[in-house]
Amino acid sequence: MTHPAFRFGPALLFCPADRPDRFAKAAERADAVILDLEDAVADDAKHSARVALLTTTIDPERVIVRVNPASSPHLDDDLAMLAQTPYRTVMLAKCEGTADLVGLADYEVIALCETARGVLAAGEIADLPNVSALMWGAEDLVASLGGSSSRFDDGRYRDVARHARSQVRLATAANGIAAIDAVHLDIGDVDGLRAEVDDAAALGFAATACIHPSQVAIVREGYRPEPERLEWARAVLDAAAASEAGVFAFRGVMVDAPVLRQAEAIIRRAG
Template sequence: MTAPPPLTWLYAPGDRPRVVAKALASGADVVVIDLEDAVAPDRKAYARAACAELLCDPQPVPVHVRVNVLAGPWGEADLAAVAPAGGLTGLAGLRLPKVSSPADVVRVARRTVPARGGGAPGLYALLETALGIERAHDVATAHPALRGISIGEEDLRTDLGVHDDAGLDWSRSRVVVAARAAGLAPPTQSVHPDIRDLDGLRASCARGRALGFLGRAAVHPRQLPVIACAYLPTQEEIERAETVVKAAAGEQGAQALPDGRFVDAAVVTAARRVLSLARLR
C-alpha cells in the first residue's frame, strides 16, 4: 500500500534548536529547518552547524532543510554542511528558494546526488518570481531528484506587485498544472503568515484545495490541526467516494448511480484518491 502523502509541513528557524525540537514533536508530517529567511545574517553559520549536527542522527519525522539561495553568500556553505557527498542520516529533503530556471535545480543536484543515485535527499523547488512561474514546467522536469515544486507567495506577491490575494490564483493554478504534467505530487500551499488568524487560514486552505493543492506549510504548531482538517475529506465525501468505488467494482465503462451521479473512469480515480486521504483521518 502506498504511503499517504504529507499534509502539514512545519517551518522552524535553524538557529533555535529548542524550537526545532518542539517542531519535531509537534505532530507535523514534515519539519522544515529554515536556514534562509528566518535566520539573521550573523546567525547563519551557527544555524548551519546546529542543523548539520542534528541531522547526523535519524529523526522521528522527515526533516527538510531550506537552504539559502546558491547565488548568494551562504548557499554553497549550506549545501556543504547539510548535504555533504556522503549524505546525512536525518536529512530527507532540500528546499531550494527562489528557483527561476532548471539550471538552478541541476546545479544543486550535481552537488547532492551521488553518481549511482542512491541516498540523496529529494529536492523541492520554491518558485518565488514571475520568471520562476513562467518556467514552472521546465523546472518541474529539470532533474529526477526533484520531488516537488511550490510557490513562495510573499516574495512572488512582491515581485508581481499583487495586493489582492486573488491576484495569485493564476500563478497557483500554473504551478498545480506544471506539477501534474511533470508527474510530481500536488504542490503544497505557501504559509499563512498570521498565526492568530485561524479562520482566515481555514478559508485559505479551502481555496487552495479547490485549486488542486494538497497540504500546506505552517509557521506555528497551532496551525497544523486547521490545515490537516481542511485537507482531509469529510465523512460525506468519504461516503460518496465509497459508493462510487463499490458501484464501479467489476463494471466496464460509464454508468449512472441511483442518485443520478454519472460515473466513469475519471470519477472512480478521484473517488479512490479521496479514500486514500481518508486513511489519514
C-alpha cells in the same frame, strides 16, 4: 519519468534552523518540519544555524531543509553542511530555473517558485527527475514584481498571486508531482486559513506550509475528507470495480473516469 514520491503529510511547519531547541517540538506537532536556513536566519547567523543542523538530529524522514537560493553566496556552504547530515530532502528557495538545481542531484528537491522567473519556469523545473514537489510563495513573488502587497484589504489574494498559484498547480499536475500551498501569514485569521486550505485540498494540493503550530490542526482538518465524502468515494470505486462499463450510473449520477480519479484523490487524502 519517475519522480520521488512525496511522502509527507499535509501540514508542513517552518522552524528557524538557528533554533535547535525547537526542532523536536516542531517535528512532533506537524507532519514534517521545514528547517529554514534562508529567510528565518539572518546572514550573520547562517553559520551557527548550519552547526545546529549538524549537531541536533531528528528523524530525517520527517525533515525538509530549506536552503538558500542558487543566486546567493550561502548555498555552497549549505550543501557542504548537508552532506554531513542524514537529511536528503531539500527545499530550494527562490528557484528560478533548472540551472539552479545543478549540484542537487543527490537530493530529493522541493522547488520553491516564488519569483516571476520561477513561476514562469515551473513546468521545466517540475520535469526534473529528482523534483518531488513545487511550492509557491506570494510575498517574494510580489517583491520580484516591484510590488508591495499580495492581498487586497479583505484578505483575498491579488490576481497575479492567484495566477502564480494556478501556474504551479498546473505544472505539478502535468508532471505527476505534488504541489504545496503557500503559508498564511496572518496567524490570527483562522477563517482565512481554513478557506484557503479547503480550496487547496479541493484542487489537489498535497500540503500547506505553516508558520505557527496553531495552524497545523486547521490544515490537517481541511485536508481530511468529510466522512460522507469518504464513504461515497469508497462506494463509487467498489461499484466501478464491479461494473464492466466505462460509464455507469451511481446513486443517480453518471460516473466516468474523471469522477473515479476524484474519488481516488479523496481516498489518498484520507490515508
